[in-house]
Amino acid sequence: MNNRKASNEENNVLIHLENVWKIYQMGEVEFAALRGVDLQINKGDFVAVLGPSGSGKSTMMNLIGCLDLPSRGSICLDARDISRLGESDLAQIRGRKIGFIFQQFNLIPTLSVLENVMLPMEFQEVDNGVARQRALELLEMVGLKDRVYHMPSQLSGGQRQRVAIARSLAVDPDIILADEPTGNLDSKTGRYILDFLNELHTNEGKTIIVVTHDLDLIKYAEKVVYIKDGEIEKVEYT
Amino acid sequence: MKLSKAFKHALNMVMHSKLRSWLTIIGVVIGVASVIAIMSIGEGMEQDITSRLSGMGGDILTITPGLSRGRGPPGMYHIDSATATEEEVVLDRTDLQALKSILDISLINTEIKGSVEAYYLGKSGSVTLTGVDQKVWAQITTSEIREGRMLGSADQNVIVIGGRLADDYFDSPLGINKMITIEGSSFRVVGILDDQSTNIYMPIQMAYQVLDDKENDVYDSITVKIKNEDELDYAIETIEQKLMMARHVTEKDKDFTISSSKQVEETRSEMVSSMTTFLTAIAAVALLVGAVGTANTMFTSVLEKTKEIGIMKALGARNRDILAIFLLNAFLIGLIGGIIGIILGYLLSGVLPALMGGGGITGRFASGGVVTIESVLLSLLVAVGIGTLSGAIPAYQASKLKPVDALRYE
Numbered sequence: 001m002n003n004r005k006a007s008n009e010e011n012n013v014l015i016h017l018e019n020v021w022k023i024y025q026m027g028e029v030e031f032a033a034l035r036g037v038d039l040q041i042n043k044g045d046f047v048a049v050l051g052p053s054g055s056g057k058s059t060m061m062n063l064i065g066c067l068d069l070p071s072r073g074s075i076c077l078d079a080r081d082i083s084r085l086g087e088s089d090l091a092q093i094r095g096r097k098i099g100f101i102f103q104q105f106n107l108i109p110t111l112s113v114l115e116n117v118m119l120p121m122e123f124q125e126v127d128n129g130v131a132r133q134r135a136l137e138l139l140e141m142v143g144l145k146d147r148v149y150h151m152p153s154q155l156s157g158g159q160r161q162r163v164a165i166a167r168s169l170a171v172d173p174d175i176i177l178a179d180e181p182t183g184n185l186d187s188k189t190g191r192y193i194l195d196f197l198n199e200l201h202t203n204e205g206k207t208i209i210v211v212t213h214d215l216d217l218i219k220y221a222e223k224v225v226y227i228k229d230g231e232i233e234k235v236e237y238t
Numbered sequence: 239m240k241l242s243k244a245f246k247h248a249l250n251m252v253m254h255s256k257l258r259s260w261l262t263i264i265g266v267v268i269g270v271a272s273v274i275a276i277m278s279i280g281e282g283m284e285q286d287i288t289s290r291l292s293g294m295g296g297d298i299l300t301i302t303p304g305l306s307r308g309r310g311p312p313g314m315y316h317i318d319s320a321t322a323t324e325e326e327v328v329l330d331r332t333d334l335q336a337l338k339s340i341l342d343i344s345l346i347n348t349e350i351k352g353s354v355e356a357y358y359l360g361k362s363g364s365v366t367l368t369g370v371d372q373k374v375w376a377q378i379t380t381s382e383i384r385e386g387r388m389l390g391s392a393d394q395n396v397i398v399i400g401g402r403l404a405d406d407y408f409d410s411p412l413g414i415n416k417m418i419t420i421e422g423s424s425f426r427v428v429g430i431l432d433d434q435s436t437n438i439y440m441p442i443q444m445a446y447q448v449l450d451d452k453e454n455d456v457y458d459s460i461t462v463k464i465k466n467e468d469e470l471d472y473a474i475e476t477i478e479q480k481l482m483m484a485r486h487v488t489e490k491d492k493d494f495t496i497s498s499s500k501q502v503e504e505t506r507s508e509m510v511s512s513m514t515t516f517l518t519a520i521a522a523v524a525l526l527v528g529a530v531g532t533a534n535t536m537f538t539s540v541l542e543k544t545k546e547i548g549i550m551k552a553l554g555a556r557n558r559d560i561l562a563i564f565l566l567n568a569f570l571i572g573l574i575g576g577i578i579g580i581i582l583g584y585l586l587s588g589v590l591p592a593l594m595g596g597g598g599i600t601g602r603f604a605s606g607g608v609v610t611i612e613s614v615l616l617s618l619l620v621a622v623g624i625g626t627l628s629g630a631i632p633a634y635q636a637s638k639l640k641p642v643d644a645l646r647y648e
């Protein structure tokens with residue numbers, strides 16, 4: 001059954017990792033954080049990545065997000081091999097196709113909520129009025145309409161993560177990468193965030209990849225990737 | 239990213255910068271302020287001298303007995319001992335006759351000078367008395383009359399006095415037509431000069447009587463006015479030849495000096511400008527120190543902002559966006575420091591001359607600093623240049639950071 005599903009969606013593949021290795025050089029010692037990972041993620045998938053601490057989840061997410069390059073193997077995004085691209089092309093992919101949500105929110109502390117959400121659009125040279133309008137809409141969507149001129153430091157953790165979600169959606173990317181988005185939040189706020197991501201998936205057809213320790217999340221995901229010691233242990237479809 | 243947006247973020251960085259950044263700006267400020275202050279003070283002194291040069295009359299020459307080495311200011315004579323032995327070197331009628339035969343000369347004024355006791359309303363003091371040829375003095379002097387009149391041909395027992403002598407030398411002001419006693423004789427004041435001196439001027443024939451150590455027809459100095467100022471050098475040459483002939487001396491044992499007051503002031507002007515250059519160089523060092531400070535702060539600030547750089551890169555910032563933001567940030571630090579520095583320098587250049595007032599070259603400098611548009615533009619350019627340059631390497635490093643590494647930075 002699994003095979004049938006995979007082959008059915010062959011031409012729908014958005015992300016394709018093939019024998020991907022990531023080797024860190026630490027002085028004399030080499031450490032392989034990823035050891036020959038093969039993985040396909042289709043357009044519109046909701047993927048959960050699970051695994052013990054240090055297993056290589058973040059490393060893989062960074063590679064998919066074009067924040068880093070693999071030591072060996074190839075990563076194709078939209079059938080383009082990103083391991084061969086230069087920094088400015090990678091920046092373009094990050095800026096247009098990928099929205100990041102981090103565990104530590106990673107808002108710019110010296111910019112207001114509104115400016116934070118507008119920032120990705122500024123890098124894409126979106127017209128200021130348009131960017132502002134879109135940012136306001138997104139902030140309304142995450143329920144922060146009355147906080148747009150606040151600074152990040154004046155917000156609660158959950159509110160900050162909602163700003164980060166709004167920011168990740170600013171350029172309307174195909175892919176949302178969330179590395180432990182609920183890790184710094186209480187379970188109730190965490191649930192809200194996950195519900196929100198799920199809505200994005202069902203309503204807007206975004207491809208969402210979430211790293212989590214939260215087994216609750218699995219019920220949202222269509223595909224669960226288990227990683228252990230830098231290798232994919234198994235992939236489950238729900 | 240559009241440049242305007244990069245600029246906005248750079249400005250935002252300056253606004254949110256820590257006290258340390260502002261201390262850096264102060265470094266730039268001090269450098270720029272000292273350059274502005276020194277350059278404007280120098281400029282002020284030069285303008286001061288230039289204005290005096292133009293009012294001085296470049297067509298006036300002063301001939302004094304004895305040979306002065308170099309072209310120091312009058313009064314700084316080093317009389318050559320070989321010529322100044324036994325027989326006293328003087329200027330007399332023979333020299334006057336020789337000068338009168340020179341066609342290039344339009345006016346000749348003979349002077350003697352000495353120190354006298356002056357009494358006025360029970361108060362006395364020692365002042366300098368100058369005996370002048372009253373027939374020509376008014377036309378040859380650069381002094382201006384403030385009140386009353388100059389000496390005239392028919393004058394006898396009258397004097398013209400310096401401004402300070404009139405105003406506050408004695409207990410009560412000494413006005414026009416007041417009588418003053420000099421070495422026992424009474425004189426009437428007919429004119430007050432527009433200056434700050436305590437000098438007294440009187441007809442030379444009277445002065446011979448007052449200054450009894452002076453021998454008739456022997457002069458302390460002779461001033462002449464040249465017909466054509468453009469031929470000053472030629473005139474000096476002619477006078478020199480005629481006088482050497484009349485005094486039976488050669489180039490070797492020349493025993494008189496011809497000086498042009500313009501030359502003296504020109505020398506002073508050169509001194510001022512070289513002093514200004516020297517001080518500016520010192521100020522430039524201060525500016526350099528400011529630059530090193532800026533570079534240091536830029537490095538630290540890049541380090542501090544590593545995480546933000548990582549975030550921006552994750553959000554799609556290209557290397558050149560990061561470079562632009564950090565370069566503009568450095569540019570702004572330079573600009574702000576420059577502007578504050580210029581204002582501060584301008585204020586300083588007003589205050590410093592007053593503090594320096596008194597002796598030396600600056601003694602006569604009272605008009606305050608002159609801030610020229612050149613010095614303002616130059617300092618601004620230097621401050622901005624230094625800011626941007628010192629920010630260049632850190633900004634480049636920031637732009638080259640790998641996104642993962644930057645993001646992981648705590």
Ligand SMILES: Nc1ncnc2c1ncn2[C@@H]1O[C@H](COP(=O)(O)OP(=O)(O)OP(=O)(O)O)[C@@H](O)[C@H]1O
Pocket residue numbers: 024025026031033051052053054055056057058059060
């Ligand atoms: N820059 C690096 N240099 C050296 N080793 C690294 C580096 N980054 C990660 N590692 C190592 O690679 C392994 C995988 O790290 P990674 O961050 O991907 O784990 P993770 O699965 O995200 O763990 P966690 O759940 O704790 O976040 C770890 O053992 C880590 O020590």
Ligand SMILES: [Mg+2]
Pocket residue numbers: 057058059179
């Ligand atoms: Mg991790």
